[in-house]
Amino acid sequence: MPSTLPEGEPVPPTGELPTAALVTVAETPLSFYLHVPFCTTRCGYCDFNTYTAGELGNAPGASRVGYPEEVLAELDLARRVLGPNTPTVGTVFVGGGTPTLLPADDLGRMLSGIRDRFGLADDAEITTESNPESIDEAGMSRLVDHGFTRISFGMQSVRPHVLAVLDRVHTPGRPQQAVAEAKRAGFAQTSLDLIYGTPGESLSDWEASLRAAIDAEPDHVSAYSLIVEPGTRLAARIRRGELPMTSEDDLADKYELAEKLLIEAGYANYEISNWSRGPESRCRHNLAYWLGHNWWGVGPGAHSHVGGVRWWNVKHPAAYASKLDQGISPAYAREQLTAEERRTERVLLELRLDTGLDPAVLTDRERDRIPDLRARGLIADRDDQLVLTAAGRLLADGIVRDLLD
Template identity: 80%
Template sequence: MPSTLPDGDPVPPNGELPAAALASVPRTPLSIYLHVPFCTTRCGYCDFNTYTATELGDAPGASRAGYPDAVVAELDLARRVLGDQVPQVSTVFVGGGTPTLLPADDLGRMLAAIRDRFGLAADAEVTTESNPESIDPTGLRRLVDHGFTRISFGMQSVRPHVLRVLDRVHTPGRPQEAVAEAKQAGFAHTSLDLIYGTPGESLEDWRASLVAAIAAEPDHISAYSLIVEPGTRLAARIRRGELPMTDEDDLADKYELAEELLSAAGYRNYEISNWSTDPAGRCRHNLAYWHGANWWGAGPGAHSHVGGVRWWNVKHPAGYAARLGRGASPAQAREILTADQQRVERVLLELRLDTGLDPGVLTDRERSRLPGLHARGLVDTDRDQLVLTPAGRLLADGVVRDLLD
């Protein structure tokens, strides 16, 4: 089942933000995330806020047909809360779930609502995720007609036995076909998402997946280490001894292989888990997260951040629609970050990037630890920015723990 939301402070019924947070709105880029919580089946490793038709049943307000109405209602709320000085939207990302289970025209309608209420920057990046089995050439062309510029397909693996462990429903080879169809439809950018470390996946299995993804020639590839989340079906199978637990050394070997093959093919790592063929292929929406920009997340369970205030919506689609139906904010709770919390998050996020972190963000005591991390080969301190080495990327969480007070 989906993971639980954190605790937090109450949110005003109208969703209003503190004046200090609103002061950041005119001078900070704005991104919008749209969450589509529907899936055909639940993958065994997934703890995202997603639901199958069986799980939702006949719950009022939870139908796919009525879902765009609820999202548009939250976009209306966002426009009222952010005020008249809100900038045009720089990036839009539709995630899930499987967004392309909704008709392309429904996704286009939600994008049009953003355009009408906020405006889209002339060079706005507009992305949707997709299961490659859930879209066809006609749907891809409709998405381009509506203004989508980028699409990210879940590929995970090329090996059938790995896909079975992950409970993925697409057939091997279909993600690569979908990339070709998306290019032909007119998408400016395409991405494939891979997962490594699945129980039973050999190093050669992983090599085959990388080779296949590279051969499809997307301009972006993501490679994520499998995380076994508590409460998932995969975690239960491992606990019962049906599958082996993931191994840290195996994960490290597979990450190093990804860096080797992707670099040789002309992809550059710009964030720990992400590679692109050139700067234009980078996911600008995710870069907005990593650089601490403002974003509004619309949809059940979606998270938002504006000016140091972070909040999250109620999780169930029915409860989400019900709140909006009575004119209330769908937010469940929020937290107002202190200046030091924002500083710590900046270290956590910007160190993941190839552009690195300004060492001036660190305290004097934290900077005194840099020579030790450099001696261990984990950080590069010879540049103006503090950057993780390839070895440091493998141990990024540990580097941050060792660095921060």
């Protein structure tokens, strides 16, 4: 969730949506994202809408202690806006920030807020992100008691010098230990998040991180290329020449190594940056984004999508709390996607998945470009769907640009 909010059209104080956005709400899967904006320290590469205690100070409404109440207030708003015909919620994802800086019982209370207002599907996937230093096995057991089924730990790298560039602080081996604790605590699914392409990271550094993650035997691994966001400390260090910018060739080599080692270890790539042990280990919440389902993002700066309308909340926790305390929507602005914009997004997102894209979504002229992409080994056919090859995944954005009118 980037820290800079886009502009858009105003949102009514009630948060009400256009009637057309609610027409299919009963039959469209519904998810919730709960944003916890608190961190102990700010990582140098991070551009997310997060705050340390020192940054928040004593601003009214910015307390961790009072935060669950604000979440429940926005859930009340969501219930009013979406109406009585929503399906039970299929996935919930608590992200941040560092959600597990909040007590497990507070996270459980927020989850109960969704359960009480909307209901949870019997097989609902309930995920929290976690810094592995911010929770112990007892806390994990408490989360499982509250209904959490999946936990995703930020590992990033196993090499201390790489973590230092990212301003990440880990006890050596703690992320792997946390996976073992989560399994003992009863989590059905565990995940480790890695980052490659940090300035100064060698190919052997990256291989060590991959092998350490694999040895921990999580059910799911995410491997993301580092994006140097403007305005971050890392971007400033690169601009000053203190650190080198990673080359595209280096990123490609590291992605190919991730694919090789993870496949050998029994993981399957189901989305460009994500690998799982099996279909049951895929992150269903992220799949909801990629498949264009409805989701409501709760919290400061959180983004939502319902029926082709996207909106995003005010950024600062104090401003967010102030709006809710006044009984008005915390939304900052919104946009209504046209049919063509939704089609373009469908191409962009569904091509990322191993299930691929139905060619019927494309225009005749766009379909005429498929043979060339197929001949170049970038796209293949699977079950009448278009899917990116391993080589195509490296060039996904360019392929979409080449494909679309």
